[in-house]
Amino acid sequence: MSMERISHAVATGGLSLPEGKIALFGALAADGLGDLDPKSVDVIQTLHPEFTVWEKRACARTAPDGPYVAAIVTLPRARALSQDMIARAIKAVPDGLIIVNGDKNHGIEPILKALKPRVQLLGHVSKAHGKCLWFQSSDALADWALPEMxxxxxxxxxxxxxxxxxxxxxxxxxxxxxxxxxxxxxxxxxxxxxxxxxxxxxxxxxxxxxxxxxxxxxxxxxxxxxxxxxxxxxxxxxxxxxxxxxxxxxxxxxxxxxxxxxxxxxxxxxxxxxxxxxxxxxxxxxxxxxxxxxxxxxxxxxxxxxxxxxxxxxxxxxxxxxxxxxxx
Structure with a gap:
């Protein structure tokens, strides 16, 4: 359902995905790639069962190997981890599009509220009990980055x-x-x-x-x-x-x-x-x-x-x- 939200944003919400390599942070194998070309994505995934599925479909990595033209962040449950993942996506995409995609029960609403006063949102759509939003990469969220441990x-x-x-x-x-x-x-x-x-x-x-x-x-x-x-x-x-x-x-x-x-x-x-x-x-x-x-x-x-x-x-x-x- 997560990638359906991306497709919906492209079809009706004004989201335009750039040509080039895109990083998918936290993407879930069950959601698939939607309309994305497997050759044009790096899936950044540290959960072993997900990683092993992704490495059969696309390029799976445990850490980004940017720079990328865009990043799609699939929100996890934990708020601090969500913010850190967004900050890491920004670091990997110094001059490109950051797309945040999340379910309501994974905290997309609080993340949207936290983003609004700090970055200029270029658009957002709602679909399937969640939201997809996007903005231009900037250093405004540098304080969201957390140490690896x-x-x-x-x-x-x-x-x-x-x-x-x-x-x-x-x-x-x-x-x-x-x-x-x-x-x-x-x-x-x-x-x-x-x-x-x-x-x-x-x-x-x-x-x-x-x-x-x-x-x-x-x-x-x-x-x-x-x-x-x-x-x-x-x-x-x-x-x-x-x-x-x-x-x-x-x-x-x-x-x-x-x-x-x-x-x-x-x-x-x-x-x-x-x-x-x-x-x-x-x-x-x-x-x-x-x-x-x-x-x-x-x-x-x-x-x-x-x-x-x-x-x-x-x-x-x-x-x-x-x-x-x-x-x-």
Missing amino acids: SKNAEGDFTAPGVFSADAADPASRLLAEALPTTLKGRFADLGAGWGWLSREILKRPGVTQLHLVEAELSALNCARANVADDRASFHWHDALTWKPPVTLDGIVMNPPFHTGRKGEPSLGQNFITTAARLLEPHGQLWMVANRHLPYEATLEEKFRDVSEIAGTSKFKVLHAARPSRPKR
């Missing part, structure tokens, strides 16, 4: 838009407290984020290897800065399709359950299925989840032993052991 109040490196950037989230803290001190062997943290939970896992001396698997490159780069341990290895990958070099003795995870603003319990259920596949027959899983999420049935289907080992009114820590193998 910075230290939070607890001294850990985080990046704009990453989960729980201000501090370790309470669910991860609960999980870390519940982990046995006797963990040993080869482990993975699926959806490792910026590395706080991984660091807690590595406090167990019996852990010989820890694979940090994270789909968002900016979060993984923070994890590299936060986790200084020779036992750690870092993987920019979708946790659901990642394959370890050998099967694992244990997995610890605080899986996501949102895509955009919509809660999807199936995402966490898929993490459980993946964990069972990656573990040795004797392997164990420790995970934390919001109390209301329906994960027990999937755990009982994929593991022989399942129990809740800690919890609060908001969260539950679940332990599962001995993954079930499909009968041949």
Whole structure:
């Protein structure tokens, strides 16, 4: 739907796309390219599942390689990340058109309000529960740019838009407290984020290897800065399709359950299925989840032993052991 908004702006709103290379910041594969020529675009994407789809359709990059004649910014959920993305687009297009495209539930209205007193809008259109607006690149928004990573109040490196950037989230803290001190062997943290939970896992001396698997490159780069341990290895990958070099003795995870603003319990259920596949027959899983999420049935289907080992009114820590193998 996002690229339909661009096409609508070209057809009815006076938007004219220049000839030359255009950067697409945060474009989603499901939206496609609309009327754009794949040879004339660079897709700037740091989320691994999106990147892998885009690299089959067009030129996918994790950072811009400008200058470009124009940029199209697809707004993410986080306001600070949206502003930073617009600032990075301006840097990549020093003398061209900046097009901002976003859904209402991704904050396009506040961004429009913030832009109006600072840049001269050349036009905007509304379509499909969102807006598309455009203006000429200028340095008026230089203060929107954020460092790639910075230290939070607890001294850990985080990046704009990453989960729980201000501090370790309470669910991860609960999980870390519940982990046995006797963990040993080869482990993975699926959806490792910026590395706080991984660091807690590595406090167990019996852990010989820890694979940090994270789909968002900016979060993984923070994890590299936060986790200084020779036992750690870092993987920019979708946790659901990642394959370890050998099967694992244990997995610890605080899986996501949102895509955009919509809660999807199936995402966490898929993490459980993946964990069972990656573990040795004797392997164990420790995970934390919001109390209301329906994960027990999937755990009982994929593991022989399942129990809740800690919890609060908001969260539950679940332990599962001995993954079930499909009968041949």
